[in-house]
Amino acid sequence: MKNKKFVRIVLIPVFIHMIVFIIMPIVAGLGMSFLDYNPLRSINEFIGFSNFERLLADDNFKIALVNTLVFVIVTVCINIILSLVLAQLINMFKSNKTRSLFRMIFFLPCVAPLVASSVVWGKSIFPTVNGLANMILNALGLSSVNWIGDPSMVMISIIIFTIWADIGYNVILFTAGLDGIPKDYYEAAELDGANGFQKFRYITVPLLGRTFAFVTLMTLISHFQMFAQFSVMILRNGPANSGLVLTSYIYKTAFETKDMGYASAISMVLFIIILGITMVQQKANKVDWEY
Amino acid sequence: QGSSDENSDKTVLTFWGHQNEAWNKAYEEMAAKFEAENEDIEIKFEFFPYDQFESKVQTSLLSQEGGADIYELWGGWGIDFAPTGALAPINDTLTKEILDGYYEPTYGSLMFEEKLYGFPLEFNIEYGGMIINDNILEEKSISVPQNWEELRTAAKNATVKDGDTFVTKGFDFVNWDSVTYMFTSMIMSQGGSYQNEDGTFTFNTEEGRKAFQELTDMVVKDGVTDLSGLTGGEGLEGYQQLFAGTTAMVPRGPWTISEGELSFELKYGEDFDYVSLPFYGETKSFAAETGWSLAVNGNSKKSDAAMRFLEFFAQEENLLEFNVACAQIPASKEVAQDPEFIKKMPYAEPLVKILDDGHFVGYFNTDTFKEKINEVFTEYATGGYASVDDALMDLDKKLNSAINK
Amino acid sequence: MKLKIKREQVVRFSIFLLLALIAVFFILPYIWMILNSFKSTKEILMSPKNIFPEHFTLDAYIKVLTNSPFFTWFKNSAFITITNTLVILFVSAIVGYVFSKYEFRFKKTLFMIVLATMMVPAQTTMIPSFLLIDKLGLYNTAGALIFPTFVNAFGIYLCKQFCDEIPAEIIESAKLDGAGDITIFFRIVLPMIKPAIGALAIFTFLTYWNDYLNPLIMLSEVKNMTLPLALSFFAQQHTADLAAQMAASALIMIPVTIVFMTFQKYFIKGIAMTGMK
Amino acid sequence: MANIELKNINKFYDKNVHAVTDFNLEIRDKEFIVFVGPSGCGKSTTLRMIAGLEEISSGELYIDGVLENDRPSKDRDIAMVFQSYALYPHMSVYDNMAFGLKLKKTPKDEIDRRIKDAAQILEITDYLKRKPKQLSGGQRQRVALGRAIVRNAKVFLMDEPLSNLDAKLRVQMRSEIIQLHQKIKATTIYVTHDQTEAMTMATRLVIMKDGFIQQIGTPKEVYDHPKNQFVAGFIGSPAMNFIEGVIEDGCFKFSDCSFKLPEITHKRLTDYHGKKVTMGIRPEDIYTEKIVEQTYPEVNFDFKIEVSELLGHETIIHGCIDCHKLIAKVNARNNVKAGDVIEVTFDADKLHFFDQETGQSVLHETK
Amino acid sequence: MANIELKNINKFYDKNVHAVTDFNLEIRDKEFIVFVGPSGCGKSTTLRMIAGLEEISSGELYIDGVLENDRPSKDRDIAMVFQSYALYPHMSVYDNMAFGLKLKKTPKDEIDRRIKDAAQILEITDYLKRKPKQLSGGQRQRVALGRAIVRNAKVFLMDEPLSNLDAKLRVQMRSEIIQLHQKIKATTIYVTHDQTEAMTMATRLVIMKDGFIQQIGTPKEVYDHPKNQFVAGFIGSPAMNFIEGVIEDGCFKFSDCSFKLPEITHKRLTDYHGKKVTMGIRPEDIYTEKIVEQTYPEVNFDFKIEVSELLGHETIIHGCIDCHKLIAKVNARNNVKAGDVIEVTFDADKLHFFDQETGQSVLHETK
Numbered sequence A: 001m002k003n004k005k006f007v008r009i010v011l012i013p014v015f016i017h018m019i020v021f022i023i024m025p026i027v028a029g030l031g032m033s034f035l036d037y038n039p040l041r042s043i044n045e046f047i048g049f050s051n052f053e054r055l056l057a058d059d060n061f062k063i064a065l066v067n068t069l070v071f072v073i074v075t076v077c078i079n080i081i082l083s084l085v086l087a088q089l090i091n092m093f094k095s096n097k098t099r100s101l102f103r104m105i106f107f108l109p110c111v112a113p114l115v116a117s118s119v120v121w122g123k124s125i126f127p128t129v130n131g132l133a134n135m136i137l138n139a140l141g142l143s144s145v146n147w148i149g150d151p152s153m154v155m156i157s158i159i160i161f162t163i164w165a166d167i168g169y170n171v172i173l174f175t176a177g178l179d180g181i182p183k184d185y186y187e188a189a190e191l192d193g194a195n196g197f198q199k200f201r202y203i204t205v206p207l208l209g210r211t212f213a214f215v216t217l218m219t220l221i222s223h224f225q226m227f228a229q230f231s232v233m234i235l236r237n238g239p240a241n242s243g244l245v246l247t248s249y250i251y252k253t254a255f256e257t258k259d260m261g262y263a264s265a266i267s268m269v270l271f272i273i274i275l276g277i278t279m280v281q282q283k284a285n286k287v288d289w290e291y
Numbered sequence B: 001q002g003s004s005d006e007n008s009d010k011t012v013l014t015f016w017g018h019q020n021e022a023w024n025k026a027y028e029e030m031a032a033k034f035e036a037e038n039e040d041i042e043i044k045f046e047f048f049p050y051d052q053f054e055s056k057v058q059t060s061l062l063s064q065e066g067g068a069d070i071y072e073l074w075g076g077w078g079i080d081f082a083p084t085g086a087l088a089p090i091n092d093t094l095t096k097e098i099l100d101g102y103y104e105p106t107y108g109s110l111m112f113e114e115k116l117y118g119f120p121l122e123f124n125i126e127y128g129g130m131i132i133n134d135n136i137l138e139e140k141s142i143s144v145p146q147n148w149e150e151l152r153t154a155a156k157n158a159t160v161k162d163g164d165t166f167v168t169k170g171f172d173f174v175n176w177d178s179v180t181y182m183f184t185s186m187i188m189s190q191g192g193s194y195q196n197e198d199g200t201f202t203f204n205t206e207e208g209r210k211a212f213q214e215l216t217d218m219v220v221k222d223g224v225t226d227l228s229g230l231t232g233g234e235g236l237e238g239y240q241q242l243f244a245g246t247t248a249m250v251p252r253g254p255w256t257i258s259e260g261e262l263s264f265e266l267k268y269g270e271d272f273d274y275v276s277l278p279f280y281g282e283t284k285s286f287a288a289e290t291g292w293s294l295a296v297n298g299n300s301k302k303s304d305a306a307m308r309f310l311e312f313f314a315q316e317e318n319l320l321e322f323n324v325a326c327a328q329i330p331a332s333k334e335v336a337q338d339p340e341f342i343k344k345m346p347y348a349e350p351l352v353k354i355l356d357d358g359h360f361v362g363y364f365n366t367d368t369f370k371e372k373i374n375e376v377f378t379e380y381a382t383g384g385y386a387s388v389d390d391a392l393m394d395l396d397k398k399l400n401s402a403i404n405k
Numbered sequence C: 001m002k003l004k005i006k007r008e009q010v011v012r013f014s015i016f017l018l019l020a021l022i023a024v025f026f027i028l029p030y031i032w033m034i035l036n037s038f039k040s041t042k043e044i045l046m047s048p049k050n051i052f053p054e055h056f057t058l059d060a061y062i063k064v065l066t067n068s069p070f071f072t073w074f075k076n077s078a079f080i081t082i083t084n085t086l087v088i089l090f091v092s093a094i095v096g097y098v099f100s101k102y103e104f105r106f107k108k109t110l111f112m113i114v115l116a117t118m119m120v121p122a123q124t125t126m127i128p129s130f131l132l133i134d135k136l137g138l139y140n141t142a143g144a145l146i147f148p149t150f151v152n153a154f155g156i157y158l159c160k161q162f163c164d165e166i167p168a169e170i171i172e173s174a175k176l177d178g179a180g181d182i183t184i185f186f187r188i189v190l191p192m193i194k195p196a197i198g199a200l201a202i203f204t205f206l207t208y209w210n211d212y213l214n215p216l217i218m219l220s221e222v223k224n225m226t227l228p229l230a231l232s233f234f235a236q237q238h239t240a241d242l243a244a245q246m247a248a249s250a251l252i253m254i255p256v257t258i259v260f261m262t263f264q265k266y267f268i269k270g271i272a273m274t275g276m277k
Numbered sequence D, E: 001m002a003n004i005e006l007k008n009i010n011k012f013y014d015k016n017v018h019a020v021t022d023f024n025l026e027i028r029d030k031e032f033i034v035f036v037g038p039s040g041c042g043k044s045t046t047l048r049m050i051a052g053l054e055e056i057s058s059g060e061l062y063i064d065g066v067l068e069n070d071r072p073s074k075d076r077d078i079a080m081v082f083q084s085y086a087l088y089p090h091m092s093v094y095d096n097m098a099f100g101l102k103l104k105k106t107p108k109d110e111i112d113r114r115i116k117d118a119a120q121i122l123e124i125t126d127y128l129k130r131k132p133k134q135l136s137g138g139q140r141q142r143v144a145l146g147r148a149i150v151r152n153a154k155v156f157l158m159d160e161p162l163s164n165l166d167a168k169l170r171v172q173m174r175s176e177i178i179q180l181h182q183k184i185k186a187t188t189i190y191v192t193h194d195q196t197e198a199m200t201m202a203t204r205l206v207i208m209k210d211g212f213i214q215q216i217g218t219p220k221e222v223y224d225h226p227k228n229q230f231v232a233g234f235i236g237s238p239a240m241n242f243i244e245g246v247i248e249d250g251c252f253k254f255s256d257c258s259f260k261l262p263e264i265t266h267k268r269l270t271d272y273h274g275k276k277v278t279m280g281i282r283p284e285d286i287y288t289e290k291i292v293e294q295t296y297p298e299v300n301f302d303f304k305i306e307v308s309e310l311l312g313h314e315t316i317i318h319g320c321i322d323c324h325k326l327i328a329k330v331n332a333r334n335n336v337k338a339g340d341v342i343e344v345t346f347d348a349d350k351l352h353f354f355d356q357e358t359g360q361s362v363l364h365e366t367k
Ligand SMILES: Nc1ncnc2c1ncn2[C@@H]1O[C@H](COP(=O)(O)OP(=O)(O)OP(=O)(O)O)[C@@H](O)[C@H]1O
Pocket: D013, D014, D017, D019, D037, D038, D039, D040, D041, D042, D043, D044, D045, D046, D193
């Protein structure tokens, strides 16, 4: 009603905070991308769109861009499909104990700091000679794989790791989503003559829409921003830059090459990509029903 | 550490360095000695993990308040920091002393507009020495190679393969630093050069092609090692593999010795040795870059006291003691040639011999430099270029656009 | 009848086996990490094929705990994480409530702005944020990791979703009972969105406990550092003390794992409604 | 404890939706007013304006002579029972009832006393420690009432408080609310769209449609003398039957049928001679008994039964008289079934007539 | 299209809850059977066993003579309407109805034809393209029916399909379902706990309590001759009044009152002379009219009115005769109000008597 005072008391500090800590830095970042910026210098030259022009000619940027897109799209797809299947399998158990046991196991990797798991995987699982992965392969009579040394394998390895590390959230979200679908629909479908797969295809998948939209959105956003495994697990940018992604390229450009203006330009591109993809995803996943 | 009594009018200097047990101890000992002489100064140390150190230094320099008074600075960073005014210039007397009495590669990158912005502690030598696994060489009855031909033969002989995978690598020079420094040094030892007067690069020369082909051949034709040192994938670095008994020879700095002794519990002189790496061409000449140095924060209000600490370091007996404690190759000619030094670090002998032949690699960001050379090397070795010509032409292009933007 | 039950059991059992197999894949890295943390670095390096430690040793743990200010870092991490979690919970709840239950101009736009901040990659704001923190004199203080986090878009979104579920009548009832805005928030809304608060608590706790990039940039002194940075503490320039790294990893993971296992029921209950509606 | 006056009250939503138009009503102390009307007619809106939960767009609201338009709801001293009960789910029954009193800083023992009293009246003493979730629908309903009672508020508002209950419970709660009102005698406004509730509970009824008041009066007035066709059709279940026809020669003619009107009725309809009107008759005024037939020999018709629903002692029959669909409620003793054709009689004294254009009751107006 | 036979069917949940006990019932083709009973009595469970959604713990279920116990529900050819409708929210009305047919690979134009037909019957043709969310409760209800109709299933099951609708709509849908059944004539089982629905819709009623069948019969049978006190109290609204007393000297005595029983009644009660019994009388069998009083002069009592509810043409009065609470439903013409004491008469021919221990009807048994 007329009680706008409370709204103001709550929202004004919040938006001031947002302006200071989020919006200003974005604007500053945008500004920096037009400068030949080095914060140690007191005067930084305005160079217009040069940084962005440089992007167009930068092979490494292109590689990083392609790698990022490949990484995000493949990982997110596998992540979603796999977590959906796992959730469905978990939900087939009636016992709550069994369910929460499995949910917990799948969530464990999410509990650990990504850096820590990256160290564990990079130093003791993926190495060709000393790694657990190859030891297991060898024990099964398969030959070793050069997980993070072979340019064609690097991304695959990182994807495997990322899925391991991140799938737990989605498994839990999907099991919860599945629990939320009223049982009636399955019974109605059963009487309509649907078999197990048909129920999954025609009832579960579409009715999970809302969860699905939410999960894909969050997963997309977080995967675009992943950094730790790329910086910790692989040597430099990986063989032939096969592990170079935008986030690590930004970090490298800013803190190793110390070319902050250029780094800002790249991060602006990343921002726009994320914004664009999430908007498309939101449109595509519009859900026009509810139970 | 001495108690930092707030009430006393002691000047407290903060010192940042990267973590290394031996080094950190040596710094603290130096500081204790210094404090004994200068009772008005106290030095507080902060040591950071190596892989955080660079960004720490950088961000702290951005900050007006935070940061240290004295930094342990990788010489190469001077190129980025010195021009911005973030570092304080070294005083004139010390500058003169350095310019006269220190090896040129150690301070080349600390120079900016005729001023020095750091005090070089060590000569970072990436060419000239290698570690060898005595047990492997003995088993194969291979003697320590004395010239390039012998090196190539020894490498081939030492190599053992099981199908596609290595049992023993003969000569593993493929790592982030060695490829670049072998390549540049091979050019120089043939009497060639790779950088022009104006700072641009030309690797595509007679000498360059020969050297590049030679290096690639060792991987592709001779198969004495593979590219994993650059591409990653193996848990251990090349020299660690040598300690682990799967590699015979690895060109690396003498700092590797302590790790062999400590982590792998091997005996120097028995299990492994440090020997000269033969030159490729006729001329004894190689490229070298900086090493660790000490620098003073440009914003520090205590830069005078800080500078005194640097001067203290510069005294020969202190430097000698420090270099030995850290197993560093001295930056100071005087210290390096001091017989006392070789007595204390006998394994440094093959290096000390050739220090005069070292030349400053050039005033540019060596990380990018190495990155591009390694990139092209990997690509060429895996058949990514039609000819060595193409590869080096591309390398020139890449370097010229990346470094001279 | 008997047959049917049997078939169902077989199906269920094979699903169990399948899940168990995948579960093994999920916990194997942990086990491997723990096993390695009980070896010496030499053993990890020289005898990689040893599954169980040849010489069981606690050296790595002792090293981590004595050679580094591990407990100080633990305290720092705990302080920052707990402060952040509490503040974020409060701010998210009250802002979520306002967005859900009050009408005001530009509400949709403002909410969209809040949501959009979720999509800003950390890298975009990393450098300017750093400069800002420094200007504010927060560099190298816990404040650098605390102040910028107060407004958490995800938290606000989550709390709004939950507040949407609170019937308007309950709020109106409270008004007629004589409650003002603050009273309604604390006495009615907050208790009613407990599950959201629970889920959000674990989310934020994990986020800040595990945060690596921000402490890396914002903190300079060793005594101010947080646990995730501890890992690189044992990675020296060339030598990596693998055993110590594994031990440190294990030590960092153990507290969160315990927290999670204890609260997982609430967490799952809360998360169950996350963004579902 | 309070009289309420609503003067020319209007409510617009978003400038376009005119939810309530020129609402005028004076409620006397201790009255039990029921607002009734179809969905969306503005009942809740009016109630919520009185409670202060919705702004009044124009007009004035007085409680005990004081203008209340701008007073926030928390200061109006009004208690309200919602359709969904709106019990605080995280508080025990006791705390639910105590909440408002605590906020008013009522002494602890006073709170306790009032709650115990109310609990006794409502027979929920045993559940005081339970959470709302652990109660059945009827019990929750009682707690909601209790929460309102303890406040000793001047005015009691109830917005469809029974519509979430099942039929049986609804009947029971209905009489409990009536008894409660007789006990505590608070001025009460009760909103429903269920006309049974409206009829049984109200001292006065306010019948609304599309934001307009249609009629105000006691249930009997409204039932016996609906002011217009809407009210006539709305009140009574099954609804009144309507047949369109013409008044001619003292008769009402529809299709091929026609019957003579009683004298008084006919007299009142003089203005409509030769004109089209809508006749209305309640299902319970249609009889199958021979005895009634004899009383009104003129108004007998053949009734073709389509559906017959037995309701214990009476039967509702759906069917038609000469293509006009009608519903009749007749004694169950007569065994009738679908397909039968029976003779029925209209109680000619109970007929209603409405203007076809305005829908206004013709008899009523001239009365 | 099918007859269903349930033989000794039992259902245990978790070994402890005996939800349905020894259920025996034969349903003939085209019957409209209604299961009725209080909440938790096992109605849904029984229905779900027939549908195959719940396993049968013991006993046999035959449809058209074929044992169905182990057949999965998708093969049973049964259509069901759920209380929640369970319309697939992501499909249009058309697709909702088409889903089952598509799964059976019915040709496209056949599907189309059937849906159009059903939509016409149910008057939902205009909504075929909408999503369930865009429909009102009644429309959703019709779609749910439509989805069941198009399947042409042998058996139709409905589990409280009307309980989510408001009272008015419920009445309307009730008669629509009756008409629908008359049209399509599918064997139907309908579950409700609303006795009005039960009475008006069933060809036969099955009254359950605690998993046991209490009585099976047509609505009239059950209403007029309840087999036991539970059925008597459950069927009829307001519920039958019960008074405990003793049969002595051809009279029924309770408290200080007593009245003479009609001859036939008394004769049937010979076994109970001098014993305690419970007498039952329906509210509508209590009269205030003088004319009835004269018919049964012996059974006149003073009735003290506590609450009186006007329901249009009749009034429900709550009150007591000598401390025995009773409800009566009387003609509205008599203006009665709370506090009055009036004279009422029991229709002595409509009395019921129940054994106080077993609750069985005494008259019924001896009939
Ligand atoms: N917040 C709102 N914004 C816009 N229109 C509204 C709003 N609330 C109600 N209306 C409209 O105002 C009119 C009256 O609504 P109100 O809720 O008072 O009806 P009601 O009589 O209580 O109906 P019901 O019996 O369904 O509760 C309706 O047409 C409704 O659509």
